[in-house]
Structure formats: structure tokens, C-alpha cells
Amino acid sequence: MRIFTAALATETNTFSPICVDRRAFEESLYAPPGQHPETPTLCTAPITVGRKVCRDKGWTLIEGTAAWADPAGLINRKAYEGLRDEILDQLQAAMPVDAVVLGLHGAMVADGYIDPEGDFLTRIRTIIGPDILLCAELDPHSHLTEKRVAAADFFVVFKEFPHTDFVDRAEDLWRIAVDTLEGRVKPAMSVFDCRMIDVFPTSREPMRSFVDKLIEIEATDPDVLSLSVIHGFMAGDVPELGTKTIAVTNARPEKGAALARALGMELFAKRGTFMMPWMDxxxxxxxxxxxxxxxxxxxxxxxxxxxxxxxxxxxxxxxxxxxxxxxxxxxxxxxxxxxxxxxxxxxxxxxxxxxxxxxxxxxxxxxxxxxxxxxxxxxxxxxxxxxxxxxxxxxxxxxxxxxxxxxxxxxxxxxxxxxxxxxxxxxxxxxxxxxxxxxxxxxxxxxxxxxxxxSAGSPYPNNPATNPYRRVRRDIWPIMADPHGTEAA
Ligand SMILES: [Zn+2]
Incomplete structure (x- = not known):
């Protein structure tokens, strides 16, 4: 097997005054092919975990560039296009491959690109064709757009916030990829849109129990390969902002859809209760x-x-x-x-x-x-x-x-x-x-x-009901009180 891996990640607060250029990536993490350090960083664990998996299997891992910039504002257009095309050229040169396994964050916004990860994944799909496995690890503080879901076979998302489990989730990503390549499973990704935006620390209730429940279902239901929650990132003013649930099943998309929906509605029912109380x-x-x-x-x-x-x-x-x-x-x-x-x-x-x-x-x-x-x-x-x-x-x-x-x-x-x-x-x-x-x-x-x-002043857009969004959809809680109509039903 020949597998291509790379990482391209940052978190864009579109309200931030600090813009991100190529130098910002180079100052945080920029590793050309093969030069990623042995220690994984938040969004590059698929590379370091992939090295071990492929070594054990005797497979060939072709490493592309890994780049991460510390969270800030809008990404410079040339910087995004330059890093994207660098990785696409590396993939093109590596063809044919059996799979592409990526480390992304999922909350990038670049000048001229409202959905850079969607753009990136779609271009990769065009290069590899419809039948080659394409999967990625994501940060939950991200935007799960339809374009990304259409381009990729499946995503695995950090479950914990703080993100203590980014290596564990990279291992999940690779385990499912290996099982797919060896013909044991056929991953089907089902997504439910919770039509809300909230902040979900897993160090406290009610999110602690919710994450434990996801882990329990993964361990006990053989049809379920992976369950994730995209928390959403309220500082990114993009049309598809919001909380989503993901169920990756072994070729059981209807069951996955029902499970993602049930879990998503459970989060929706608890909306507004996840964050710690604060004062001025x-x-x-x-x-x-x-x-x-x-x-x-x-x-x-x-x-x-x-x-x-x-x-x-x-x-x-x-x-x-x-x-x-x-x-x-x-x-x-x-x-x-x-x-x-x-x-x-x-x-x-x-x-x-x-x-x-x-x-x-x-x-x-x-x-x-x-x-x-x-x-x-x-x-x-x-x-x-x-x-x-x-x-x-x-x-x-x-x-x-x-x-x-x-x-x-x-x-x-x-x-x-x-x-x-x-x-x-x-x-x-x-x-x-x-x-x-x-x-x-x-x-x-x-x-x-x-x-x-x-909560002092307004350095961060922490109130989605009043944030001066220009692109975010209006039919999500708390911008709209009850977008699912649960109280009338
Ligand atoms: Zn995060």
C-alpha cells in the first residue's frame, strides 16, 4: 500500500485584527516532506501515528508538507494558495496512492476562500478520483461544510476540550483507514446539523457524560466505527457555522443518520448549559x-x-x-x-x-x-x-x-x-x-x-445572539430561539 499524508491547519477568528501570512506558519510549524519532528502537534498527529502504522504494516507512507499557524485572523490569500498547491503538487507526484490521510483543523478562512478545507479536499478528490480513500482528523472547533462531507470518506474529531486526545483520535483515524484498505469495513459517514452554536468544555458536566457515552457506544456497537461532535467555532463568520454530530458506521448509513440525529438532539436539548458561569x-x-x-x-x-x-x-x-x-x-x-x-x-x-x-x-x-x-x-x-x-x-x-x-x-x-x-x-x-x-x-x-x-470588554465574539455576523445563517440557536420547533411539538 502507498499512503499519502500531510497537514494544513490553523484556526481563523474572522474578527481578529492579527492576519496570518506564510511567515506565521513558518514561525509556528512548517515541516517540508519527511522533516516533521517525531513529536506530534495538535493537528499533525496523523503524520506521526501514520509513520508507526505504516512501519508495522510494511506499507509506504509518502509525507507531504505539514504546516500549522497559531490561531489568529484571516489567512493571506497567497499564503493559503501556496501551501495548498505545494501539498497538491506533492500528492500529484506521489500518484498512484491507495489512500490520503490528513491532519486538518477545520476552521480556516482565507482571503477569497470562505471554506479553504472544502476547497483543499475537493481538489484532492479530483486528483485521486472517486474510489481512493480520503479521510482527515479535525478539531471540534471547526466548520463541517457540505463540501467537505462530499469530498471526504470520513472524519474523526478530537472528543476532548481541552484537546488531550489528539493522538488517540489520530490512532482511531488510522485504525479505520487500515480496516478499510484491508477490506474489513466500508465506512459510511452520517452527519446531523444541530442548528445551534455553543461552547462545550468536556472537563465539566453535562459534556463529560456525553463524551463518555460516545466512547461507550463506540466500544459496544459493532456497526459504529466512530462518533464525533463538531462543536463549531463561533468566532468564524462563515455560512455553515454550527454544531454537528458525525456517526461513521460500517456501511449502515441509515442507522448512522438516526444515531447522529438522536445524539445531536440530545445536545440541542441541553443548549446553553455547557459553559462555566462567568462574571464581568x-x-x-x-x-x-x-x-x-x-x-x-x-x-x-x-x-x-x-x-x-x-x-x-x-x-x-x-x-x-x-x-x-x-x-x-x-x-x-x-x-x-x-x-x-x-x-x-x-x-x-x-x-x-x-x-x-x-x-x-x-x-x-x-x-x-x-x-x-x-x-x-x-x-x-x-x-x-x-x-x-x-x-x-x-x-x-x-x-x-x-x-x-x-x-x-x-x-x-x-x-x-x-x-x-x-x-x-x-x-x-x-x-x-x-x-x-x-x-x-x-x-x-x-x-x-x-x-x-x-468576561471583560469584547475582545472575542462570545455571544452568537449579538455577534455582528455578516455570513452566518440566521436559523440556528441562539440567533433563533427554537430552530427545530421542539417546544411547539
Ligand atoms: Zn479546538
Missing amino acids: EKQAVSLALGATSGPVVIADMWDNPGGGTAGDATVVLEELLARGATDVAIGMIWDPIAVQICMAAGEGAEIPLRFGAKSAPGTGNPVDGLVKVVRVQPSAEMHFGDSIAPFGDAAHIHLAGIDIVLSSVRVQSYDPSLFTALGIDPTQKRILVIKSTNHFYAAFSKIAAEILYC
């Missing part, structure tokens, strides 16, 4: 100031660079300054210009500095103050589980009793080591302000006296 910045700062033990962690949950925002909002900082809060550390505010100024000033210098809130509306105002440059750190990094997350040159400044970490690379606050990297002991602070929606929880919960989820 006034309430969060009041509660934190009134707490008897610390540190209280305020998660500025929507200004999360992991969701494509700039990560430079100052709304919570402005509230802390207005309330005279001290003994506070903030990590981080993205401002490469301010970091450069601090580095030029040097450690110990006291300088007038303007920082933050330069990139987008709804993120507060740039803060002006006489700050002390406490520490500068070239090439700073923090831990994230077993891996390392760099945040570029960084500065620790002090302003009115508040220690602030300024970074020059946009990254969410994964771990308290972002503070220690700049000489701040986070356990000794009364209040810690961080920028992350969910990924921070594992590490910060170990040192936090309390965690407050705070």
Missing part, C-alpha cells in the same frame, strides 16, 4: 479584593490568544487601577513595542510607558504610567504540561502596586511559570490575572485559592 470585571475585582485568602485567579477568559485574539486587552487592569488594588500580578499583556522600549531602558529604569489595547476595539484603553522596569527577559518561556511554550522577549514592569508581564509573542497563559520566568512569585500575590479560557485550569488550580471566570 467589576464583579470579579470586587470578589477578588474581598477574598480572605489568595491568590485569587481572575481568568480574562475571552482575551485568549489561543482563540485568535491579540491578548492585549486592559479592561481588567483598568478596573484594578481604578479600585486601587495592590499585590496583583498580571500575565500577560501582548505589546512587542512596549517590550522593546523596556529593554532599551534597562532593568531598574523608571520610564513613562504606554502599553496594551492597541490592536482591536472592545479591549479597553492603552495604559499610560510612570513604570519601573523590574526585569527584562529575552526569549522567555513557560511550561505547558510536558512541553514548553515560548512567549518571546518579555518585560516585568511595576505600576501602582501591580506587577505586569509584557510579552512580544502572543500566547495564552498556560502555567504559573510565566510569572516565575520574570522573577514574580505567583503564590505570594493576592490576585493573579491571566488570559486563557480553559487550558490554564490544570496548572493554575494547583496554586489558586479561588478561580473567577471573567
Whole structure:
């Protein structure tokens, strides 16, 4: 067997001011054929898992390019077309192949392309013809368009959010591909449109039990090869945005359709109950100031660079300054210009500095103050589980009793080591302000006296009922109250 694999992925927040060009891919992950590292990344596990599967089988794996850019805004047209055509040329040169197994994300939007993955998959189908297996792993924060479903044989989607299972799902993808190529199964993909958009953390109920149920059905029903939920990505203003369920069966499309529908309607019935409750910045700062033990962690949950925002909002900082809060550390505010100024000033210098809130509306105002440059750190990094997350040159400044970490690379606050990297002991602070929606929880919960989820300003389009969409369909919840008519029925 000859199998072609490649990866092309990023997550496009169409409201983000930060655009993505080829350099953004090269800075995050760009691996030409055969040069992907042994360690898988979020959307490239089909390559590393495929190496092992094909080695064990004695099959030939032909690797194409792997490219991933950190989440941000619109993809530059030339950058998308260039990476797409590079992989298509590699596939063309590899023909004939028996299968194509891809790592995608599924939430790309490029200038001139509202559905890049649909475009990419359709072009691959044209090259390989109707009978060759084409499958991909997807992130649930994606858009499942009809074009993609028509082009591919099946998809497998991460079940967990946070995405702790991307390698397990790549193994599922390859297991089904191998069983298909060896004639044991004929995958049939059935999709149900839940006609809703929501956020579904699997670290809490009710989504925890729902995912466990999917795993249980997969383990016990021999007709079912894979079950997935496309959560949808509310920051991508595209016509087919929304939550979908996928059932991949062994040639039982009617059974798959009924199962996808039943599971989808179960999600629809629980709409609006999945997310953790949150508060605004006034309430969060009041509660934190009134707490008897610390540190209280305020998660500025929507200004999360992991969701494509700039990560430079100052709304919570402005509230802390207005309330005279001290003994506070903030990590981080993205401002490469301010970091450069601090580095030029040097450690110990006291300088007038303007920082933050330069990139987008709804993120507060740039803060002006006489700050002390406490520490500068070239090439700073923090831990994230077993891996390392760099945040570029960084500065620790002090302003009115508040220690602030300024970074020059946009990254969410994964771990308290972002503070220690700049000489701040986070356990000794009364209040810690961080920028992350969910990924921070594992590490910060170990040192936090309390965690407050705070929705401050409007850095991210977190309310689908009022987001200024131009392309999203109107007949989905919560834009429409009851698109399935379940309450009338
Ligand atoms: Zn995701």
C-alpha cells in the first residue's frame, strides 16, 4: 500500500485584527516532506501515528508538507494558495496512492476562500478520483461544510476540550483507514446539523457524560466505527457555522443518520448549559479584593490568544487601577513595542510607558504610567504540561502596586511559570490575572485559592445572539430561539 499524508491547519477568528501570512506558519510549524519532528502537534498527529502504522504494516507512507499557524485572523490569500498547491503538487507526484490521510483543523478562512478545507479536499478528490480513500482528523472547533462531507470518506474529531486526545483520535483515524484498505469495513459517514452554536468544555458536566457515552457506544456497537461532535467555532463568520454530530458506521448509513440525529438532539436539548458561569470585571475585582485568602485567579477568559485574539486587552487592569488594588500580578499583556522600549531602558529604569489595547476595539484603553522596569527577559518561556511554550522577549514592569508581564509573542497563559520566568512569585500575590479560557485550569488550580471566570470588554465574539455576523445563517440557536420547533411539538 502507498499512503499519502500531510497537514494544513490553523484556526481563523474572522474578527481578529492579527492576519496570518506564510511567515506565521513558518514561525509556528512548517515541516517540508519527511522533516516533521517525531513529536506530534495538535493537528499533525496523523503524520506521526501514520509513520508507526505504516512501519508495522510494511506499507509506504509518502509525507507531504505539514504546516500549522497559531490561531489568529484571516489567512493571506497567497499564503493559503501556496501551501495548498505545494501539498497538491506533492500528492500529484506521489500518484498512484491507495489512500490520503490528513491532519486538518477545520476552521480556516482565507482571503477569497470562505471554506479553504472544502476547497483543499475537493481538489484532492479530483486528483485521486472517486474510489481512493480520503479521510482527515479535525478539531471540534471547526466548520463541517457540505463540501467537505462530499469530498471526504470520513472524519474523526478530537472528543476532548481541552484537546488531550489528539493522538488517540489520530490512532482511531488510522485504525479505520487500515480496516478499510484491508477490506474489513466500508465506512459510511452520517452527519446531523444541530442548528445551534455553543461552547462545550468536556472537563465539566453535562459534556463529560456525553463524551463518555460516545466512547461507550463506540466500544459496544459493532456497526459504529466512530462518533464525533463538531462543536463549531463561533468566532468564524462563515455560512455553515454550527454544531454537528458525525456517526461513521460500517456501511449502515441509515442507522448512522438516526444515531447522529438522536445524539445531536440530545445536545440541542441541553443548549446553553455547557459553559462555566462567568462574571464581568467589576464583579470579579470586587470578589477578588474581598477574598480572605489568595491568590485569587481572575481568568480574562475571552482575551485568549489561543482563540485568535491579540491578548492585549486592559479592561481588567483598568478596573484594578481604578479600585486601587495592590499585590496583583498580571500575565500577560501582548505589546512587542512596549517590550522593546523596556529593554532599551534597562532593568531598574523608571520610564513613562504606554502599553496594551492597541490592536482591536472592545479591549479597553492603552495604559499610560510612570513604570519601573523590574526585569527584562529575552526569549522567555513557560511550561505547558510536558512541553514548553515560548512567549518571546518579555518585560516585568511595576505600576501602582501591580506587577505586569509584557510579552512580544502572543500566547495564552498556560502555567504559573510565566510569572516565575520574570522573577514574580505567583503564590505570594493576592490576585493573579491571566488570559486563557480553559487550558490554564490544570496548572493554575494547583496554586489558586479561588478561580473567577471573567468576561471583560469584547475582545472575542462570545455571544452568537449579538455577534455582528455578516455570513452566518440566521436559523440556528441562539440567533433563533427554537430552530427545530421542539417546544411547539
Ligand atoms: Zn479546538
